[in-house]
Amino acid sequence: MDVTIDEDIDRCHEFVVADxxxxxxxxxxxxxxxxxLTYGHLEWGEFDDFVKVYDVNVFGVVRVTRKFIPLIRETKGRIVIVASMGGRLASDNLSAYCSSKAAIISVATVLRREMAKFGVRVSTIEPAFFKTGVYYAVVPSFEHNWVNTLDPIRQVYGDQYFADQLAALKRRRRLSFGSKNLGTVVDAMVDAxxxxxxxxxxSPVNLWPLKVVPLVLPYIPQWVLDLGFRELDSTKPAFVSQKAK
Known part of the structure; x- marks a missing residue:
């Protein structure tokens, strides 16, 4: 079903109840x-793409969950919400995705407390670096957002900036340690x-160094994270290059 369409959710609910x-x-x-997800700078692309991310990742989850809570309450069952480690650690070019995952983590936290009164358990699954469909959508989304950016904004960044960013993105993808073993995520769902x-x-991951990230992240100062991301991206927009001259 399309979680952004109430009629789809209603039909699914009716099917489940009948079954x-x-x-x-x-x-x-x-x-x-x-x-x-949508991948690109905040001012790139169309605003509707940003809204779509929230409509699926946040409002879609809320729509479905609200519809099925009465059935889950009767059984004192489980509500499981797939978020992302990106909801804890915001990454460049992923403002829509990471902020939507941060939002749904907050929704799940409050829902967990509310549902505890009825004996219903609520868990979040927050994976990192798995090669799902979302992972493979990054490069096409980046290109799509640039093409659909207004000309005055494109001039600020310049075609060379985009080309350098795209090349760096593809290079990181080739070197990526993302995992195709999605069983780790499914195991977490099953346990929940x-x-x-x-x-x-x-926090399912397939590389042991990533296991410590959720533990140490709350203690890392923001300036350290800012410096780390800055070191990963040395490309400069045309506007900045011209000012430097």
Missing amino acids: LQTSGRVLWSVVNNAGV VRSRSPNRTY
Whole structure:
């Protein structure tokens, strides 16, 4: 179903209710897994693309969850929400994606406290560096956003800046340590659904150095993170280059 369309969600709900009545079963869990991104500078591309990210990653999750809460409440079941480590660590060119994931983590946190009164458990899954469809959408989205950027803004950055950024992005993708083993994420989902005492947060990764990131991230000063991202990107827009001359 399309989680941005109420009629789709209603049809899904009707199907589930009818199936439960026929089978005599009950609904134990809902796993919210839909997600999209747009990749590029904040002022690039069309605003509608930014809105779409929130419509799927935040409002879509809320729509589906609100619809199915009554069924989950009856069984004291589980609500699972797939967020991202990007919701804890904002990355350049991903302002829409990372902020939407930060928003849904906050929604899940409040929902967990509200649902605890009914015996319903709420967990977030916050993966990092997995090669999903979202991962492979980064380069096409970057190119799409540049093409759809207003001419005055494109002139500020310059075609050479975009070309340098795109080349660096593709180079990082070739060297990426992203994993195709999605089983680690699925295992976290299964545990959140089946465990007697599910975690509030799961941070599935396939490389051990990344396991420490969620632990140390709250203690890293923002200026250190800013410096780190600045070191990763030395390209300068045309506007800055001209000023330097």
